[in-house]
Amino acid sequence: MNWVVSNMPASEYFKDFFQHENKVYAQILADIAQGIYVSGDRLVTTALAKRYSTSINPIREAIKQLEGEGFVTSQKNSGARVANFSQATMRDVFEILQLLEPYLFDWYTQRYTQDCLLKLNDVLHQMRSLSADEHMKFRELDTEFHWLMYKHHYNKSAVQLWKKNKLILQALHGNIPISLARRQHAIDEHEKILSALVNKKPQDAIQALQDHITLGGQYWSKVLVQ
Amino acid sequence: MNWVVSNMPASEYFKDFFQHENKVYAQILADIAQGIYVSGDRLVTTALAKRYSTSINPIREAIKQLEGEGFVTSQKNSGARVANFSQATMRDVFEILQLLEPYLFDWYTQRYTQDCLLKLNDVLHQMRSLSADEHMKFRELDTEFHWLMYKHHYNKSAVQLWKKNKLILQALHGNIPISLARRQHAIDEHEKILSALVNKKPQDAIQALQDHITLGGQYWSKVLVQ
DNA sequence: TGTAAATGGATTATGTGTAATTTGAATTGG
DNA sequence: CCAATTCAAATTACACATAATCCATTTACA
Numbered sequence: 001m002n003w004v005v006s007n008m009p010a011s012e013y014f015k016d017f018f019q020h021e022n023k024v025y026a027q028i029l030a031d032i033a034q035g036i037y038v039s040g041d042r043l044v045t046t047a048l049a050k051r052y053s054t055s056i057n058p059i060r061e062a063i064k065q066l067e068g069e070g071f072v073t074s075q076k077n078s079g080a081r082v083a084n085f086s087q088a089t090m091r092d093v094f095e096i097l098q099l100l101e102p103y104l105f106d107w108y109t110q111r112y113t114q115d116c117l118l119k120l121n122d123v124l125h126q127m128r129s130l131s132a133d134e135h136m137k138f139r140e141l142d143t144e145f146h147w148l149m150y151k152h153h154y155n156k157s158a159v160q161l162w163k164k165n166k167l168i169l170q171a172l173h174g175n176i177p178i179s180l181a182r183r184q185h186a187i188d189e190h191e192k193i194l195s196a197l198v199n200k201k202p203q204d205a206i207q208a209l210q211d212h213i214t215l216g217g218q219y220w221s222k223v224l225v226q
Numbered sequence: 227m228n229w230v231v232s233n234m235p236a237s238e239y240f241k242d243f244f245q246h247e248n249k250v251y252a253q254i255l256a257d258i259a260q261g262i263y264v265s266g267d268r269l270v271t272t273a274l275a276k277r278y279s280t281s282i283n284p285i286r287e288a289i290k291q292l293e294g295e296g297f298v299t300s301q302k303n304s305g306a307r308v309a310n311f312s313q314a315t316m317r318d319v320f321e322i323l324q325l326l327e328p329y330l331f332d333w334y335t336q337r338y339t340q341d342c343l344l345k346l347n348d349v350l351h352q353m354r355s356l357s358a359d360e361h362m363k364f365r366e367l368d369t370e371f372h373w374l375m376y377k378h379h380y381n382k383s384a385v386q387l388w389k390k391n392k393l394i395l396q397a398l399h400g401n402i403p404i405s406l407a408r409r410q411h412a413i414d415e416h417e418k419i420l421s422a423l424v425n426k427k428p429q430d431a432i433q434a435l436q437d438h439i440t441l442g443g444q445y446w447s448k449v450l451v452q
Numbered sequence: 453t454g455t456a457a458a459t460g461g462a463t464t465a466t467g468t469g470t471a472a473t474t475t476g477a478a479t480t481g482g
Numbered sequence: 483c484c485a486a487t488t489c490a491a492a493t494t495a496c497a498c499a500t501a502a503t504c505c506a507t508t509t510a511c512a
Contacts, residue, residue, distance in 0.1 A: 022302075044463090044464070045464075046465095055497080056465095056497095057494080058495070060283075060465090064287045064288075064290040064291045065291065065293055067291055068290070068292065068293065068295040069295070070383065076247055076248075076465090077464090077465060077501080077502050078465080078502085078503065078504090079465060080465095089383070091381075092380075092381040092382070092383045092384065093383065095384070096384055096387070103321070103325055155321060157319065158318065161387070270492070271492075271493075272492070272493095281467055281468050281469080282467095282493090283466080283467060283468075286494090287466095302474095302493090302494095303473080303474050304475065304492090305475095305492070
């Protein structure tokens, strides 16, 4: 466990992704997403209270909330731990995303404006211009690309669910670097989605999105096997 | 707000649906599902502490967990309320169920045994033999029918998600009676699913399930409009 | 002597009481 | 009739007491 206090980077269109009024809750979650606490780590209330300079109760409540969201598990009289994000979990998460994303995306294909596409293009441009070692930043931009398309969907529960599963993936990936090949593929896939949107071919866009998710899932399951 | 302490009925195959080690949490959730607390009701910690004869902290933690699960919303310094289960929420929930159920069911169509089908048939038989006024019991059996098919799915997050959304629906329906016509239709739809399974026609079964969900959604959205 | 059970102390979770800040509504005054 | 103030009630945070768990060491027995 690493004791650097996390400091989520926030790009322009991405600020709203991690925001939460409860400071302690947001910090713990960000620390889980950043891999400062990893799967299975104990979350000792007294230690966290010191770390975030508050008392035990706020910590306990934040942990309970995270437990409700599935990021944390706890056993009676034996405290809380970061949830077991195993390989099986990743398969589960990917399968849920595979259900959700086309659903969320479908709405977007009927509502997007020129301005939206410009923003997407901007993010894509940032992805291209990243240096080879900025893995975290790349993943963040990838998520941001999708976030821009889903965030205004009318089904807020579905959007929240997507966010939650994305965060779990982020926690699972941790700091594992992405291969440059996969990065290029991801950029290409995003490009394909974007161009289908520009050319007003929603069916192609949906197909491209589904391919993108499947390929991403395949890549990560291979990487995490070893 | 009605102050009868809830007492969830539990049929044979359904016991595991509401079980939770935390007594206070389970009680509050059951009370929300039963409509004892309805959408928008304040959850005053001191009152709940008296009601469940405990102190404020356990109540606060249970509420935080329920907040994480989406059953409760809270504003800073202004306490917690039962989440706003509006009509829009119902549409959202149905749409998520529409994504989830075929996914969960697909696995079942490849794994069910003769014994499973007998249980399903048993539940169906109970549904048929209910008296006209047992609305709650009917809905419970309906849920149980689906629960039997999904509970053993490998994707536990998806199963939990399904449960959560089912509970929200239950809270939304509250004690609204079901028309006898809809009851008969529901029975017919279940019958169709079951017979497709018996005849080993998984595609037909999945189609029947999708129809069943769509028709249920249509019925309830009409009922809740007035 | 080796292994398993038992013991005990330290650590941590859980539950209760209490003080302080905030809220929201009723009351008062203009 | 509207605005400011006051006051009760509830939330929040904190300190403390109790109870359970964990881990290392010791003890008992084959």
